[in-house]
Amino acid sequence: xxxxxxxxxxxxxxxxxxxxxxxxxxxxxxxxxxxxxxxxxxxxxxxxxxxxxxxxxxxxxxxxxxxxxxxxxxxxxxxxxxxxxxxxxxxxxxxxxxxxxxxxxxxxxxxxxxxxxxxxxxxxxxxxxxxxxxxxxxxxxxxxxxxxxxxx
Amino acid sequence: xxxxxxxxxxxxxxxxxxxxxxxxxxxxxxxxxxxxxxxxxxxxxxxxxxxxxxxxxxxxxxxxxxxxxxxxxxxxxxxxxxxxxxxxxxxxxxxxxxxxxxxxxxxxxxxxxxxxxxxxxxxxxxxxxxxxxxxxxxxxxxxxxxxxxxxxxxxxxxxxxxxxxxxxxxxxxxxxxxxxxxxxxxxxxxxxxxxxxxxxxxxxxxxxxxxxxxxxxxxxxxxxxxxxxxxxxxxxxxxxxxxxxxxxxxxxxxxxxxxxxxxxxxxxxxxxxxxxxxxxxxxxxxxxxxxxxxxxxxxxxxxxxxxxxxxxxxxxxxxxxxxxxxxxxxxxxxxxxxxxxxxxxxxxxxxxxxxxxxxxxxxxxxxxxxxxxxxxxxxxxxxxxxxxx
Numbered sequence: 001x002x003x004x005x006x007x008x009x010x011x012x013x014x015x016x017x018x019x020x021x022x023x024x025x026x027x028x029x030x031x032x033x034x035x036x037x038x039x040x041x042x043x044x045x046x047x048x049x050x051x052x053x054x055x056x057x058x059x060x061x062x063x064x065x066x067x068x069x070x071x072x073x074x075x076x077x078x079x080x081x082x083x084x085x086x087x088x089x090x091x092x093x094x095x096x097x098x099x100x101x102x103x104x105x106x107x108x109x110x111x112x113x114x115x116x117x118x119x120x121x122x123x124x125x126x127x128x129x130x131x132x133x134x135x136x137x138x139x140x141x142x143x144x145x146x147x148x149x150x151x152x
Numbered sequence: 153x154x155x156x157x158x159x160x161x162x163x164x165x166x167x168x169x170x171x172x173x174x175x176x177x178x179x180x181x182x183x184x185x186x187x188x189x190x191x192x193x194x195x196x197x198x199x200x201x202x203x204x205x206x207x208x209x210x211x212x213x214x215x216x217x218x219x220x221x222x223x224x225x226x227x228x229x230x231x232x233x234x235x236x237x238x239x240x241x242x243x244x245x246x247x248x249x250x251x252x253x254x255x256x257x258x259x260x261x262x263x264x265x266x267x268x269x270x271x272x273x274x275x276x277x278x279x280x281x282x283x284x285x286x287x288x289x290x291x292x293x294x295x296x297x298x299x300x301x302x303x304x305x306x307x308x309x310x311x312x313x314x315x316x317x318x319x320x321x322x323x324x325x326x327x328x329x330x331x332x333x334x335x336x337x338x339x340x341x342x343x344x345x346x347x348x349x350x351x352x353x354x355x356x357x358x359x360x361x362x363x364x365x366x367x368x369x370x371x372x373x374x375x376x377x378x379x380x381x382x383x384x385x386x387x388x389x390x391x392x393x394x395x396x397x398x399x400x401x402x403x404x405x406x407x408x409x410x411x412x413x414x415x416x417x418x419x420x421x422x423x424x425x426x427x428x429x430x431x432x433x434x435x436x437x438x439x440x441x442x443x444x445x446x447x448x449x450x451x452x453x454x455x456x457x458x459x460x461x462x463x464x465x466x467x468x469x470x471x472x473x474x475x476x477x478x479x480x481x482x483x484x485x486x487x488x489x490x491x492x493x494x495x496x497x498x499x500x501x502x503x504x505x506x507x508x509x510x511x512x513x514x515x516x517x518x519x520x521x522x523x524x525x526x527x528x529x530x531x532x533x534x535x536x537x538x539x540x541x
Contacts, residue, residue, distance in 0.1 A: 045246070047249060083246060117244040117257065118178075118244050118245070118299070119177075120176045122258070122298065123175050123261075131206040132206070135203075139202070142203075142264070142282075143262055148264065150266075150273070151267040
């Protein structure tokens with residue numbers, strides 16, 4: 001009986017270890033995938049022709065232009081009447097010392113699109129919390145980053 | 153100014169908030185004359201959409217008078233009577249150019265939140281949580297309207313505030329369900345839900361030429377309202393076999409177009425309905441999809457299901473098998489109001505679309521919490537509670 005218990009215990013422990021190892025591997029793979037994704041350009045599509053996006057002097061206008069000395073900005077027509085694709089990468093990669101923060105670039109591309117398409121940038125969401133609730137802390141953190149993070 | 157604020161789960165209060173004012177050149181400020189409760193507010197009220205801050209002003213369906221105009225506004229002047237689309241759209245992006253206004257790329261100030269939830273961000277909406285832009289809502293004395301030339305529409309002289317109010321959201325939502333659901337002359341259309349949106353979807357189906365329109369709702373007073381004011385056939389799911397009635401009405405084919413105008417708070421009966429409620433309470437699913445399940449199941453082969461009811465995130469037991477094996481088209485959307493409102497106002501002026509009966513209760517703003525109690529609990533036959541700030 002004792003031997004059977006020991007065998008069962010070993011099997012359970014092995015199964016637990018296997019699940020833990022699989023979970024760890026999956027997490028590692030996901031983390032690696034995210035790390036690769038974070039090294040890709042920040043990209044956005046603007047519903048205007050290449051000429052309109054590039055501006056008369058061939059240079060992009062708007063908040064993204066402020067980073068022109070730090071980043072490479074690639075413009076190309078989007079397929080099927082979808083406007084112009086903008087891709088942004090730091091000149092020497094995301095790991096370089098003078099690379100801007102990825103979140104900052106995300107905000108800049110969103111605001112650039114707003115400025116070109118809508119003519120104005122919406123003021124940021126204003127914190128008006130009067131009382132703490134269960135979700136107010138995480139929500140405030142999410143709202144603070146709501147123009148920077150996400151899947152863009 | 154005074155406003156009705158969400159202060160916690162199932163807690164509302166009326167209090168003072170900062171005045172609305174023009175912040176951007178394309179804004180107007182509207183003095184709110186009528187603003188109305190909506191079923192989608194109940195998801196916010198009950199905490200099922202956890203993106204509300206205590207103090208947020210609710211309300212997205214409203215009419216009023218223009219009192220302040222930004223320097224780049226061309227279509228509106230102080231004193232205009234306007235109805236405003238509940239969804240906020242810039243008018244200049246790819247989605248607006250294709251009349252998919254609720255998908256606007258620039259209307260939502262907090263795009264990362266819905267991108268994380270749904271993969272992409274829809275446009276913004278008044279008073280509809282920080283996932284939809286964090287805009288203050290219309291249950292207030294005044295409201296700021298961004299992109300006013302795109303989203304605010306002058307009400308024709310022959311249309312009252314009472315009628316035009318529902319052109320802000322309920323009527324275009326219903327119209328969109330019938331229109332994008334593909335209703336065509338000769339169709340049989342089934343609508344789940346006889347609230348304001350369901351009734352307006354049924355009316356739209358009639359106006360688009362449907363041969364028969366059947367509306368399904370467990371509440372007797374809503375069925376009676378739909379039958380009396382619209383002349384549609386009604387079905388009581390608590391005492392009738394919905395599938396049997398629909399098969400009989402279509403001689404075994406099933407409805408050509410099925411519209412879910414119920415959404416996340418469906419009160420489906422039976423074991424599955426109870427399981428849905430339990431799972432939602434335990435936060436194992438965010439929404440109860442019994443009306444959607446039924447619409448997919450009852451629809452004819454090759455038919456169309458349009459989802460107007462609002463869903464927050466995920467549902468269980470979705471009948472994917474019926475969807476694939478019957479070759480259905482399932483489509484949904486938040487409403488593209490800017491696409492439909494001018495046409496709907498003309499129809500209202502010609503008395504083709506009547507909405508006054510939907511406002512079963514009219515209360516002052518200070519009674520906002522009571523209005524939501526009446527509306528949420530469906531007390532006293534409440535279909536919609538209108539507030540007058």
